[in-house]
Amino acid sequence: MVDLTRLNSAQHQAVTAPDGPVLVLAGPGSGKTRVLTLRIAYLVGARGISPDRLLAVTFTNKAARVMEERVSQMLGGQKQALDGIWMGTFHAMCARLLRREARDHLPIKSNFIILDSDDQESLIKRILKEMNINDKTVKPSSVHAAISTAKNELIDPQDYPSSNYRDQIVRRAYLRYQELLRENNAVDFDDLLLLSVRLLQANDVLRRHYSRRFQHVLVDEFQDTNTAQYELVRLLSSENKNLFVVGDEDQSIYRWRGADFRNVLRFEQDYPGCVKILLEQNYRSTQTVLDAARAVIDKNRDRTRKALFSERGAGEPIQFHEAVDDRAEAQYVVDTIVSMVASGKAKPGDFAVMYRTNAQSRLLEEAFLRSGQPYRLVGAQRFYGRREVKDLIAYLRLALNPDDELSLLRAIGVPPRGIGDRTLDGLRAVAAQNRTSPGQVLLSLGTLGEESPFWAAFRGRGAAMLADFGAQLAGWSSAAENIPLPILFDRILDEIAYREYIMDESEEGQDRWDNVQELRRIAYEYENRGLAAFLENIALVSDQDTVPENQEAPTLLTLHAAKGLEFAQVFIIGLDEGILPHSRSRDDPEEMAEERRLFYVGLTRAKDRLYLVRSLRRSSYGSYEDSLPSRFVEDIPAWLLKHSGQRRTSYTSRGFGAYSIGGYAPQDVTWAAGTGQAKPPSQQAGPVVQPRYQPNYRVRHPVWGEGLVVDSRIIDGDETVDVFFDSVGFKRLVASLANLEIIQ
DNA sequence: AAGGCCCTTCTTTTT
DNA sequence: GAAGGGCCTT
Numbered sequence: 001m002v003d004l005t006r007l008n009s010a011q012h013q014a015v016t017a018p019d020g021p022v023l024v025l026a027g028p029g030s031g032k033t034r035v036l037t038l039r040i041a042y043l044v045g046a047r048g049i050s051p052d053r054l055l056a057v058t059f060t061n062k063a064a065r066v067m068e069e070r071v072s073q074m075l076g077g078q079k080q081a082l083d084g085i086w087m088g089t090f091h092a093m094c095a096r097l098l099r100r101e102a103r104d105h106l107p108i109k110s111n112f113i114i115l116d117s118d119d120q121e122s123l124i125k126r127i128l129k130e131m132n133i134n135d136k137t138v139k140p141s142s143v144h145a146a147i148s149t150a151k152n153e154l155i156d157p158q159d160y161p162s163s164n165y166r167d168q169i170v171r172r173a174y175l176r177y178q179e180l181l182r183e184n185n186a187v188d189f190d191d192l193l194l195l196s197v198r199l200l201q202a203n204d205v206l207r208r209h210y211s212r213r214f215q216h217v218l219v220d221e222f223q224d225t226n227t228a229q230y231e232l233v234r235l236l237s238s239e240n241k242n243l244f245v246v247g248d249e250d251q252s253i254y255r256w257r258g259a260d261f262r263n264v265l266r267f268e269q270d271y272p273g274c275v276k277i278l279l280e281q282n283y284r285s286t287q288t289v290l291d292a293a294r295a296v297i298d299k300n301r302d303r304t305r306k307a308l309f310s311e312r313g314a315g316e317p318i319q320f321h322e323a324v325d326d327r328a329e330a331q332y333v334v335d336t337i338v339s340m341v342a343s344g345k346a347k348p349g350d351f352a353v354m355y356r357t358n359a360q361s362r363l364l365e366e367a368f369l370r371s372g373q374p375y376r377l378v379g380a381q382r383f384y385g386r387r388e389v390k391d392l393i394a395y396l397r398l399a400l401n402p403d404d405e406l407s408l409l410r411a412i413g414v415p416p417r418g419i420g421d422r423t424l425d426g427l428r429a430v431a432a433q434n435r436t437s438p439g440q441v442l443l444s445l446g447t448l449g450e451e452s453p454f455w456a457a458f459r460g461r462g463a464a465m466l467a468d469f470g471a472q473l474a475g476w477s478s479a480a481e482n483i484p485l486p487i488l489f490d491r492i493l494d495e496i497a498y499r500e501y502i503m504d505e506s507e508e509g510q511d512r513w514d515n516v517q518e519l520r521r522i523a524y525e526y527e528n529r530g531l532a533a534f535l536e537n538i539a540l541v542s543d544q545d546t547v548p549e550n551q552e553a554p555t556l557l558t559l560h561a562a563k564g565l566e567f568a569q570v571f572i573i574g575l576d577e578g579i580l581p582h583s584r585s586r587d588d589p590e591e592m593a594e595e596r597r598l599f600y601v602g603l604t605r606a607k608d609r610l611y612l613v614r615s616l617r618r619s620s621y622g623s624y625e626d627s628l629p630s631r632f633v634e635d636i637p638a639w640l641l642k643h644s645g646q647r648r649t650s651y652t653s654r655g656f657g658a659y660s661i662g663g664y665a666p667q668d669v670t671w672a673a674g675t676g677q678a679k680p681p682s683q684q685a686g687p688v689v690q691p692r693y694q695p696n697y698r699v700r701h702p703v704w705g706e707g708l709v710v711d712s713r714i715i716d717g718d719e720t721v722d723v724f725f726d727s728v729g730f731k732r733l734v735a736s737l738a739n740l741e742i743i744q
Numbered sequence: 745a746a747g748g749c750c751c752t753t754c755t756t757t758t759t
Numbered sequence: 760g761a762a763g764g765g766c767c768t769t
């Protein structure tokens with residue numbers, strides 16, 4: 001029934017594993033998705049388990065969709081073969097759980113709205129202003145990040161530390177933030193997880209109910225789970241303990257979102273009897289690609305070493321190209337693709353171009369446009385993050401729930417309707433005095449006019465303006481659940497004259513209107529499911545869900561967005577220090593290790609050919625700056641690379657004997673410029689045994705001037721000194737190269 | 745109240 | 760080099 005004959009033995013073992021905890025460590029290209037889908041098909045088809053007893057968590061909605069299709073196919077092509085299964089992202093699953101249980105068990109109503117990160121940040125901005133905190137000293141984004149991290153770690157506001165000034169600020173902001181969310185019947189992304197965990201922890205009846213119902217729990221991309229997600233999975237599988245997780249520590253790239261690949265190690269500890277299976281055969285890449293990838297990733301610690309192998313043979317060498325500047329870098333990509341296509345060696349759809357930051361896509365797009373070549377772009381500015389889209393979503397949310405103050409504040413100002421800050425302050429004050437929401441005040445003004453008890457509270461013009469808007473709102477609100485969504489959508493557009501507002505003379509006007517039309521088209525798809533379902537899905541879609549399916553043109557995407565995908569030919573551009581690894585990771589070894597994994601993910605997307613590209617100088621801010629080759633490229637053995645373009649800068653010209661934490665050290669290997677040949681370490685002073693520099697020594701560096709020694713130790717026979725320089729801050733130096741002078 | 749202009753300030757990655 | 764904030768004018 002379910003065909004298991006084409007599996008290798010490790011895959012077969014995973015798919016048919018007996019009940020109990022199972023950990024599958026799956027290297028890139030090792031058939032991970034296949035194993036997961038077959039496992040589900042096996043459970044349903046061969047073990048006779050009803051789909052509604054299964055919970056399968058994926059990382060993106062798209063992954064869930066793909067998996068559902070494939071399993072259905074394996075089970076004979078009927079859609080209803082999987083009826084009742086819970087399959088989706090953590091966030092979608094939690095939203096579903098919370099909406100079901102909100103009424104009886106939670107501090108929110110089941111029609112809560114889900115804030116995206118823009119919403120969160122503007123709310124935090126408001127709170128800091130309210131707290132009279134100068135948002136230059138404490139940045140809203142960092143408070144946001146701190147709160148998000150806390151939630152991912154399951155730390156409630158009252159448990160947040162207050163040991164220093166910054167923590168105290170964050171703590172107060174966090175308390176107030178949660179208060180405002182509850183007042184607005186809103187949750188943020190992180191709350192979806194946190195509240196779900198709290199729900200199951202606090203209510204043993206519910207925990208038992210769900211964990212009995214889910215006879216098997218399966219989790220994809222397990223290395224990207226955070227503490228909250230780990231706990232959630234643990235709770236949901238607590239009765240049956242049939243927990244099947246698939247992951248790869250080396251592909252963990254969401255640390256900044258709270259993910260911790262150590263959850264893989266933790267799994268082994270928490271489930272001591274678990275079956276552990278390594279998938280090491282790679283069916284995707286040539287051996288050259290794998291050798292390069294392995295050389296890069298083997299420098300990381302705290303991981304299960306995997307011996308990835310391929311039966312595909314060595315294949316083509318890796319092309320390493322150095323362009324004069326970032327414009328030439330982009331042009332090289334386009335030219336190479338064009339000539340490969342012209343010579344019949346490849347189709348346009350075979351190519352992907354990957355980069356560290358979204359900003360890098362701009363020059364690529366320009367180069368493609370200049371050459372008249374089509375391309376498809378993943379992500380960049382999120383569709384649902386665009387202003388015009390968010391405007392309309394605010395109106396729709398408001399129609400569904402007039403108490404939604406956050407949406408009201410947005411909608412009331414666009415298009416401008418003569419209601420300014422003063423009137424708005426008045427509105428909120430009146431609402432607060434009467435213990436109701438601004439939306440209710442508006443509705444009252446709109447329906448009762450001068451008869452409204454609130455009318456007198458506003459001075460002449462303000463009241464009229466508010467009443468006009470209130471009347472519109474009353475109309476949408478009563479229509480929200482009674483007329484088809486597309487009609488409501490058009491009615492709002494029409495009544496607020498949005499088209500006229502947006503289609504000004506500017507060039508973007510048309511683009512924006514096109515986006516509105518796209519949103520309208522999506523609204524049509526929800527004609528039968530209604531407004532609430534539409535808004536729910538909008539809140540939970542990701543960029544990776546919107547990867548275009550057409551295979552006709554090269555794909556441009558970030559390295560993060562590339563995870564899980566594969567392409568015949570892959571370009572990774574911007575292989576310079578400061579870009580990849582990103583400068584923000586320079587001083588943190590953990591982050592540096594993650595940059596390395598990110599590069600590893602990129603490398604292992606390639607089936608046949610890899611092009612690594614950098615440029616000698618690139619524009620940052622507005623002016624050009626010289627850049628140095630990425631340390632990661634230097635980790636790839638020379639014999640795997642073919643060099644082209646400008647001559648590479650040799651190591652010796654890099655820095656002043658300084659290197660950053662967690663990465664390359666000058667004594668590793670030195671390259672002779674341009675030859676592509678490795679030569680043995682050069683500047684090797686005799687091994688040092690005792691540190692010469694002690695903490696608190698004052699030292700002078702020829703370039704950075706004076707600084708204070710923070711730490712010093714012997715690494716690989718040379719002394720490594722951490723210095724905090726007055727001019728440039730923290731640097732890590734190799735003593736034999738740095739030429740430090742001890743002052744006192 | 746709203747729009748325009750000039751200033752600064754940053755730039756990772758995204759469920 | 761873009762985007763947002765502050766300040767000015769209408």
